[in-house]
Amino acid sequence: MANFMKEKPEMLSSEEDQSRFVKNSVLYKEFLAERAEILRHKWIESEKAGKDIGFEKALLDWIVKHRSSWREFCNEEATTEKSVS
Numbered sequence: 001m002a003n004f005m006k007e008k009p010e011m012l013s014s015e016e017d018q019s020r021f022v023k024n025s026v027l028y029k030e031f032l033a034e035r036a037e038i039l040r041h042k043w044i045e046s047e048k049a050g051k052d053i054g055f056e057k058a059l060l061d062w063i064v065k066h067r068s069s070w071r072e073f074c075n076e077e078a079t080t081e082k083s084v085s
Contacts, residue, residue: 030074034070037070038055038058038059039055041062042054042055042062045061
């Protein structure tokens, strides 16, 4: 039992490192940005409908109507930032 207790802090440290790594990753940041856009779209479309349309409907609608142009915009913005630096 004592060995198990000694290993636990190391595991937490490793989990914390992994969590930090994930939160700092480009993929995770892209996910958060996309999620924010979907939630914004959900709010706008819910206001138009006069009721909550739900996340799944907003997600599917946003993917069909806006995802490709949003990604193009983000890629152009990233390219511009790289060329400026």
